[in-house]
Amino acid sequence: MNTxxxxxxxxxxxxxxxxxALKSGKGATAYDEDGKRYIDVSSGIGVNSLGYCxxxxxQAVSQQAGTIQHMSNYFYSSQASDLxxxxxxxxxxxxxxxxxxxxxxxxxAIKIARKYSFDKYGAERNEIITxxxxxxxxxxxxxxxxxxxxxxxxxxxxxxxxxxxxxxxxDDVKNNIDEKTxxxxxxxxxxxxxxxxxxxxxxxxxxxxxSQSDILLIIDEVQTGVGRTGKLFAYEHYGVNPDxxxxxxxxxxxxxxxxxxxxxxxxxxxxxxxxxxxxxxxxVVCAGANYxxxxxxxxxFLSEVEKKGAYLEEKLLKxxxxxxxxxxxxxxxxxxxxxxxxxxAKCVASGLLIITxxxxxxxxxxxxxxxxxxxxxVSILEKTLKEN
Ligand SMILES: *Cc1c(COP(=O)(O)O)cnc(C)c1O
Numbered sequence: 001m002n003t004x005x006x007x008x009x010x011x012x013x014x015x016x017x018x019x020x021a022l023k024s025g026k027g028a029t030a031y032d033e034d035g036k037r038y039i040d041v042s043s044g045i046g047v048n049s050l051g052y053c054x055x056x057x058x059q060a061v062s063q064q065a066g067t068i069q070h071m072s073n074y075f076y077s078s079q080a081s082d083l084x085x086x087x088x089x090x091x092x093x094x095x096x097x098x099x100x101x102x103x104x105x106x107x108x109a110i111k112i113a114r115k116y117s118f119d120k121y122g123a124e125r126n127e128i129i130t131x132x133x134x135x136x137x138x139x140x141x142x143x144x145x146x147x148x149x150x151x152x153x154x155x156x157x158x159x160x161x162x163x164x165x166x167x168x169x170x171d172d173v174k175n176n177i178d179e180k181t182x183x184x185x186x187x188x189x190x191x192x193x194x195x196x197x198x199x200x201x202x203x204x205x206x207x208x209x210x211s212q213s214d215i216l217l218i219i220d221e222v223q224t225g226v227g228r229t230g231k232l233f234a235y236e237h238y239g240v241n242p243d244x245x246x247x248x249x250x251x252x253x254x255x256x257x258x259x260x261x262x263x264x265x266x267x268x269x270x271x272x273x274x275x276x277x278x279x280x281x282x283x284v285v286c287a288g289a290n291y292x293x294x295x296x297x298x299x300x301f302l303s304e305v306e307k308k309g310a311y312l313e314e315k316l317l318k319x320x321x322x323x324x325x326x327x328x329x330x331x332x333x334x335x336x337x338x339x340x341x342x343x344x345a346k347c348v349a350s351g352l353l354i355i356t357x358x359x360x361x362x363x364x365x366x367x368x369x370x371x372x373x374x375x376x377x378v379s380i381l382e383k384t385l386k387e388n
Contacts, residue, residue: 002021018344018348018353019348019349020032022038025052027052027368027369027370028052028368028377038348038351038353039351039353039377040353041352041363042353042362045364046223046249046331047253048253049226049228049366050368057254064284064286064288068283069282071283073280080281083096083289083293086294087293090297091233091245093245093262094262095261096262097260098259098281098286099258099259099277100257100277101137101258102249103258104139104248105248105260106145106185106260108258108275109262110185113128113182113185113216115270116182116265116266116269124179124180125180125182127161127162127180127182128145128181128184128185129176129181129183129184130147130184131164131165131167131190132164133147133148133190133194134147134148134186134190135187140158141159143158144160147164164176167190167198168202170201173206181215182215182216183210183216183217183243184215184217184218186198186219188224189229189331191362194333194358195327195332195360197326198238200239203235203238216266217243218242218243218244219235220246221233221235221245223331224328226251227296227297227301227329228250228305229305229328229330230329230330231302232296233247241263244263245260255289256279308365308369308371309327312327313325313327313332315378319378319382319385321337321386326360330367332362333360333361333362334361335359336360336385338385340356340359340361341356346387347380350384352381363377
């Protein structure tokens with residue numbers, strides 16, 4: 001059996017895959033098992049922020065694997081404490097909690113928000129407002145947090161205590177807030193929801209309401225974080241100070257990690273045995289993340305991200321069949337006239353690894369992508385749309 005046949009026989013069918021088995025890569029270029037070359041503007045859904053097999057990252061990770069690959073959370077780890085220190089000093093937040101994925105980071109934020117409110121106001125004040133069209137993960141609780149009906153199926157009963165407000169409608173958020181509300185949770189750019197960039201006034205308005213009523217503001221930066229939007233974190237575009245920030249995807253550079261950061265007033269909410277996970281703070285993963293963060297937090301690196309994004313947008317808008325581009329940094333949604341899933345599959349067949357979000361094409365290229373690779377990506381997309 002080849003890779004595809006084995007996969008179809010032995011792996012549960014929770015993803016509809018493109019017809020490609022990837023084997024290796026370098027930068028934004030990947031190769032399949034037959035040696036065919038692809039430009040990758042998906043980065044494994046915003047994960048490979050430095051591209052495939054960045055030399056410094058490979059060295060950091062392999063060196064740590066050959067030094068000490070894992071220890072339990074009952075011991076101190078310099079890789080984890082260095083990463084925590086770096087994140088706190090870069091954001092002004094106070095403490096972090098490590099996990100393994102975006103959904104887990106969000107679970108952690110939800111637990112902290114509820115415990116803070118429980119300790120201070122009692123068990124009744126436990127509701128969290130999220131936004132319609134959001135995406136917060138695939139665990140039973142984060143599905144519940146996700147404000148899309150299609151995700152609230154099959155796995156009943158879902159976790160109670162979530163209410164959904166219209167994005168960019170501050171009155172609707174206000175109408176949903178009552179004495180039971182403990183937090184508001186949102187992505188400032190809804191990634192899976194179609195690269196919806198929230199209005200500044202809306203996000204600022206929510207932050208104001210939250211701070212007036214001791215309601216916690218949770219920003220899900222799982223997709224938008226770590227340089228993706230041209231700032232280290234996307235909330236920096238909005239001038240708000242969240243109480244909780246969740247980070248995953250891009251920070252590991254390709255290894256599984258999820259982090260929940262919290263501000264000063266929450267730093268002692270969690271006590272021993274209130275949360276944990278075996279692999280959280282794994283030193284190999286943290287070594288990779290330390291390396292990624294060191295590279296991405298540089299101002300010159302971040303301004304390159306915005307420059308490349310603007311360059312890409314300008315080229316995309318010139319393509320026949322592109323109706324509009326929604327973009328912040330290198331987080332790019334492309335509105336087209338054709339069916340996005342159909343076009344994406346055709347692009348993949350023509351050597352461009354691209355993804356979709358709702359009815360848009362979506363690009364989350366490695367932050368290190370070169371102009372030449374961007375040019376190549378645009379020209380494959382242009383040709384595919386023309387031939388369709
Ligand atoms: C991908 C994503 C998640 C879930 O992350 P996993 O690592 O897949 O659990 C949560 N929130 C946002 C905004 C995401 O894009």
